[in-house]
Amino acid sequence: MSERVILHSDCNGFYASVECLHNPKIRNKPVAVSGDAENRHGIILAKNELAKKYHVKTGEAIWQAKQKCPELVTVPPHFDLYKRFSRLCKEIYFDYTDRVESFGLDEAWLDVTGSSLLFGSGYEIAQKIRKRIKYELGITVSIGVSFNKIFAKLGSDYKKPDAVTVISRENFKDIVWELDCGDLLYVGSATKKRLRTLGIYTIGDIAKCPIEILRKHFGKHGDMLYAFANGCDVSPVAKLDLHEPVKSIGNSTTTPRDLVDFQDVKTVMCVLCDSVCRRMREQGFIAGTVSINVRDNTLQCFSRQRKLESATSVTDEILKAALKLFRDNYSFQKPLRSVGISVCDLLPESSPRQTDLFGNEKIRQRQESLDSALDRLKNRFGNYSIFPALLLQDKGLSHFNPKDEHTIHPVSFFR
């Protein structure tokens, strides 16, 4: 079998680039796209090259960024625009291959192994794509070309913006192995710290470390790191329009003010749960497990999950389970900044269900028809047309619409 040719294309400072394209006046200034500070979503989501020079970092608070760069221009995000540009990028990729796997809005892998007779080598295709995106969309990408997805991704990070880097079997030891181990996919701060204790600092160190040692310290994660570092990753690039089955549905939010008591949490959870359950019913699922995640005002966070007695999509049941889970695991040592609910172990709603011998199936049926009536009302007259009276107590906390406002979903490399 001939060597695979994989491209990883990464739009440079995607949100900020799209904003700069649409607003020529800010183009020559340091620009960052940031959430709404009033609602405490004021973190940097993306920055342009000029802001990068001031060491403005994604994820830091606006005030921190402004300390480093007082003339920083912050603009609110326009997700519809980003989705449009993401789609336009993808259309360009599809001109060269049908094997395009998106990794978030701004990144994608392309398998162009079969396209070389038509369009030239991986490097040539990468250059064509880079030039076209710059000309047609007015934003820049950096592209890595390699024989596996991991190295291709490292290649796209290696030189930016507006560049192509080839990592081949000949040069990967010179390029990849010199990089900090934290650059490797799935080496986060915790893994990095543990690698440090083993005297491992670069990706080369991981590659040269005996696999047994990695396995001993990291379990099967160790095998994965070893394979990644040695260029043995064989995971395929998913095919065009191949929809992965949904594995979980969740919503979370950073609240406009800290949550200080159980009532606050209940209010916010109620809104989140309504969104999660409506999405679940829309897609025809019932869930067997509920999980919550909680972040306090010192940004410490944890998550807990619990199996339900029987799978359900009833909002009330999921909410009760989530609140119980919360009560059992948190007692307000610190006020909370953000909470989230998600459901997993999804089954089709038509799957057979064990009825509860001692529970009241009638109540459940009534709740199901209540939910479906509420769903229809909300679909016809909007999200705020009907809601529990509970939410009137603190409109500041409850007035948000996770179902329709958050439609960009996180993705994982392992699918």
Add this chain to the structure above:
Amino acid sequence: MKQYIGVTAKFDSDGNLLPLAVHWQDGRTFEIDRVLDVRFASSLKAGGAGLRYRCRIKNKERYIFFEENRWFVDARD
């Protein structure tokens, strides 16, 4: 500067969209004598990206852009 404009356009039987005349915001209308080139492109001056028509209007060449169901030009103010 990005200026949205009115356009009279025609769909041919193949589904191609061809602009015939542009309507400036000040009320003037100009016929497009000929479309010289059509391609997807960005406009750094106006700030946008879409299908770009290079048109000859009164012996001058101008770009007009079709972006998400709206037409715009780069107005030299």
